[in-house]
Amino acid sequence: MAQFGVIGLGRFGARTSLELLDLGHEVIGVDSDEKSVDALAEYLTHAAIADVTDEKALKELSLEECDVVLVAIGEDLQASLLCVLHLKSIGVKEIWAKATSKEHHQILSKLGVKRIIHPEEEMGIRVAQALNYPMVNEYMSLGHNWYCVEIDVNEDLNGKSIEDILPDDLEHFHLLLLKRRDEVTANPSTSVKLEGNETLVIAGSLKALKSMAPKLQ
Ligand code: ADP
Numbered sequence: 398m399a400q401f402g403v404i405g406l407g408r409f410g411a412r413t414s415l416e417l418l419d420l421g422h423e424v425i426g427v428d429s430d431e432k433s434v435d436a437l438a439e440y441l442t443h444a445a446i447a448d449v450t451d452e453k454a455l456k457e458l459s460l461e462e463c464d465v466v467l468v469a470i471g472e473d474l475q476a477s478l479l480c481v482l483h484l485k486s487i488g489v490k491e492i493w494a495k496a497t498s499k500e501h502h503q504i505l506s507k508l509g510v511k512r513i514i515h516p517e518e519e520m521g522i523r524v525a526q527a528l529n530y531p532m533v534n535e536y537m538s539l540g541h542n543w544y545c546v547e548i549d550v551n552e553d554l555n556g557k558s559i560e561d562i563l564p565d566d567l568e569h570f571h572l573l574l575l576k577r578r579d580e581v582t583a584n585p586s587t588s589v590k591l592e593g594n595e596t597l598v599i600a601g602s603l604k605a606l607k608s609m610a611p612k613l614q
Contacts, residue, residue, distance in 0.1 A: 398422055400442075402458070402466035402489075404449050404480055406433040409495060409516050410469030415440060427458060449480040452487070461488040468494040468510075474501055481508050532613050534596070545573075545600040551613060552593035559597075560587040564609040570601035 399422050403414045406428040414424045414437060423442040428434050431446050438444040447454040449470075460466050466489045470477040477494060484492050485508065493512040496502040505513050526536065536546040554562065564570050575585035576596040582589075599606070 399464040400425070400462060402427070402460045402463040404428075404466065404468050405470035405495075406430075406437055407469065407471070409471070410467070411437055413467060413469065418442075425458060425460065425463065449483065450476050452483040455480070455483045456487050460484065461490075463489065465491045465493055468492065471495045471497040474498075477501065478504055478508070481505065481510060485509065530610060539600065542603045543600065544603060544606060545598065546606060547596060547598050548613065550591055550593055550595040550597060554591050554613070555593035557591050558587065559585065559589050559591065562591075562609060562612040563587060564601065564605040566602070566605045566608060570599065570605040572597065572599050574598040
């Protein structure tokens with residue numbers, strides 16, 4: 398269990414807090430708006446109404462004990478930046494922050510924020526990917542144009558073998574898992590016959606994964 402601080406309990410901050418609590422972590426939630434704090438107070442480990450541009454008020458919240466503090470203030474650039482500065486000076490170990498513009502991102506990066514999140518942009522990319530490759534459930538970028546993806550096997554592929562759907566470029570591709578109902582097989586043989594109800598987890602270069610897409614339809 399870890400301890401997190403979430404500053405700004407708007408839609409993004411509130412949702413992140415509830416998910417962290419569901420995952421079994423402790424969350425200190427802070428917002429200057431009483432209504433936003435009241436709406437979450439019964440779930441949060443500790444809830445505080447405070448203006449985070451006021452360093453003194455921030456100091457009283459013991460946020461330096463958190464593993465990570467997320468600054469989820471997007472619209473008010475000045476409040477977001479001042480808050481990050483104050484968190485640094487009270488000794489918070491790791492800061493993540495939401496950014497709403499390129500300039501906001503640049504300054505947060507200069508201030509040493511570990512991870513800068515652009516929720517709308519990141520969600521937009523995910524939605525476009527899902528529309529482009531509907532068979533892809535989940536994907537994770539591994540860097541250098543490599544991805545790990547989870548795909549659902551289409552029922553029209555019933556009777557084909559895994560070999561039939563592999564990309565041409567096997568050098569830049571790994572089949573990691575096959576899931577059929579509640580049975581999971583690691584490194585499955587490519588001769589396995591598909592039923593059309595499986596989930597595959599694969600890793601590969603974007604080029605290799607793209608060449609596989611037509612075989613999956
Ligand atoms: P969202 O799109 O997630 O709702 P917003 O940027 O609109 O994001 O919301 C940010 C939250 O941060 C709001 O609930 C707002 O009350 C809070 N907030 C803004 N400025 C401060 C501040 N100086 N101190 C504490 N909370 C603040």
